[in-house]
Amino acid sequence: MSKLQANISGIIKSSVIDGPGNRMVIFFQECNLNCMYCHNSHTIGLCNLCGTCVHTCPSNSLKIDSKNKRIIHNENSCTRCDECLKVCPENSSPFYKQMSVEDIISEILEGKDFISGITVSGGEVMLHAPFLSLLFQEIRSNSELKHLSILIDSNGNIDQEKWNSLLPYIDGVMLDIKAYSANTHKKITGYSNEKILKSIHYLDNKSKLKELRFVLVPDYNNHEMEIREIAKLMKSVSPSVQKSLIKMRKHGIRKEFAHLIEPREEEIEYAKNIFSQAKLDILVI
Ligand code: SF4
Ligand code: SF4
Numbered sequence: 001m002s003k004l005q006a007n008i009s010g011i012i013k014s015s016v017i018d019g020p021g022n023r024m025v026i027f028f029q030e031c032n033l034n035c036m037y038c039h040n041s042h043t044i045g046l047c048n049l050c051g052t053c054v055h056t057c058p059s060n061s062l063k064i065d066s067k068n069k070r071i072i073h074n075e076n077s078c079t080r081c082d083e084c085l086k087v088c089p090e091n092s093s094p095f096y097k098q099m100s101v102e103d104i105i106s107e108i109l110e111g112k113d114f115i116s117g118i119t120v121s122g123g124e125v126m127l128h129a130p131f132l133s134l135l136f137q138e139i140r141s142n143s144e145l146k147h148l149s150i151l152i153d154s155n156g157n158i159d160q161e162k163w164n165s166l167l168p169y170i171d172g173v174m175l176d177i178k179a180y181s182a183n184t185h186k187k188i189t190g191y192s193n194e195k196i197l198k199s200i201h202y203l204d205n206k207s208k209l210k211e212l213r214f215v216l217v218p219d220y221n222n223h224e225m226e227i228r229e230i231a232k233l234m235k236s237v238s239p240s241v242q243k244s245l246i247k248m249r250k251h252g253i254r255k256e257f258a259h260l261i262e263p264r265e266e267e268i269e270y271a272k273n274i275f276s277q278a279k280l281d282i283l284v285i
Contacts, residue, residue, distance in 0.1 A: 002101055006131040009043045009096040009123065011104075013111045019151040019174065019210075021116030024108060029096040031124040033155050034190040035178065037217060037260060039252040043123040045090035047071060053084035053094050062094050101134045108145060117149030117171070126158040129166065136169035151210065156199035157191060163202060172210030173203050179221040180229035188220050197233075204237040211242040213285075216271055218248075218261045227271050231278035244283045245271060 007029035012018075018025045031044045038044065049069060054062045061078040062071055071094035084094055108118060118139070120132060132152075139145045149171040156175045163173075177196060179185040185193035203209040214230050216222055221230075234243045247263050263271075268284060275282045 002134050004131050004134060005098040005100050006128045007046070007096045008099045008104070009040075009093065011107055013107075014114060015119070018119040018121065018153065019117065019149075021149070022114060023117045023119045023151070024111050024115050025119045025121055026104060026107075027121050028123045028125045028128050029092075030127055031122055031155070032127060032157050032191070033124065033178075034091075036188055036220075036257040037215065037248050037250070037253050039249070040123075041091045041254050042085040042088060042093040043091075043096075045088075045092040047088075047092045047094060047096075048090055050089065052087050052089060056083050056087045058083060101131065101138055104135060105138050105142070105145075108139070108148070109142075112144060112148070115148065117151060119151045119153055119174075121153035122155075124155050124157065125152060126154050126156075126162055129158075129162045133165045133169075136166060140169050154199075156196040156203075157193075158195060158199060160195075160198055160202050163199070163206075163208075167206055167208055170208065172208050174211040174213070175200060175203070175209065176213045176215065177230060177233065178215060178217075180226055180233060184221050184226060188217060200233070200237065204241065207238070209237060209241050211244060212237060213244040213246055215246045215248050216263045216268065218263050218267060222263065222267055222271065224274065227274045228278075231275050231280055234275070234280055234282070235278050242283065243275075243280055244285050245275065246285045 009029040010027045012025040015023050015025045029043055030046055034044060049064055051064055054064055059077045059079050061074040062084060065072050073094055136150055139148060150169060151171055152173045154173055154175055178188045182192045212234055247268060250260060250262055
């Protein structure tokens with residue numbers, strides 16, 4: 001198997017909220033957006049061994065291993081207080097690990113009898129497209145795993161050609177649109193949405209778009225024109241694509257974004273009305 005490795009921030013062995021059925025979810029470190037409401041901001045950046053978390057840890061559970069350029073984490077003394085995640089200046093974490101395709105295949109083999117599929121998520125998982133291609137090929141050529149469904153949970157902010165090598169192996173992609181207007185998108189995520197809009201149409205044309213989600217953020221993307229444009233976009237993709245409206249939640253967001261407000265029930269109803277005027281069947285989450 002390949003020596004290629006990827007930074008993995010975590011693996012959930014069984015989840016019923018990351019696609020249909022019971023799924024193993026593999027989370028990759030690093031993201032190419034910086035959403036204000038990110039609930040897992042410690043998966044955005046990469047560790048540069050600055051040592052801030054090591055000095056902050058109240059139980060001395062972290063050490064810098066300069067030779068191997070990594071942080072050693074003592075799981076026995078760690079109290080799971082999360083102070084290390086809160087102080088990291090890189091939106092990173094001392095916990096992610098390098099794993100090979102072989103390592104991940106072993107994890108999936110261990111849990112295969114309890115799951116119907118796997119979901120790869122992030123961070124932004126498509127930053128690891130060559131690794132994913134090898135992983136998916138291994139799954140599809142393994143007689144014990146090839147029946148598993150494979151879903152990608154992506155922000156879509158990636159060049160179109162990155163999808164090509166993965167499409168033959170996957171069942172579909174779940175993708176978010178944070179705002180239709182490029183300016184609003186930039187305010188929410190720090191980046192434009194040009195590539196994301198292209199990804200949505202490209203994947204839909206290839207019949208690989210499974211879900212399109214819109215997160216409602218009061219004072220940013222909750223005005224009429226913005227929601228109408230999102231409704232138009234959702235209407236333009238195949239009826240079989242699941243469309244979802246997600247209420248922004250403040251749980252776990254960074255303190256610099258404490259000013260964000262969760263949508264009130266009447267704001268959700270207002271958005272739902274616009275979607276229903278566009279004859280869209282939308283799931284509110
Ligand atoms: S995880 Fe963050 S705080 Fe800790 S050493 Fe790495 S960059 Fe520094
Ligand atoms: S979560 Fe663990 S490693 Fe991180 S600061 Fe707390 S005790 Fe230390």
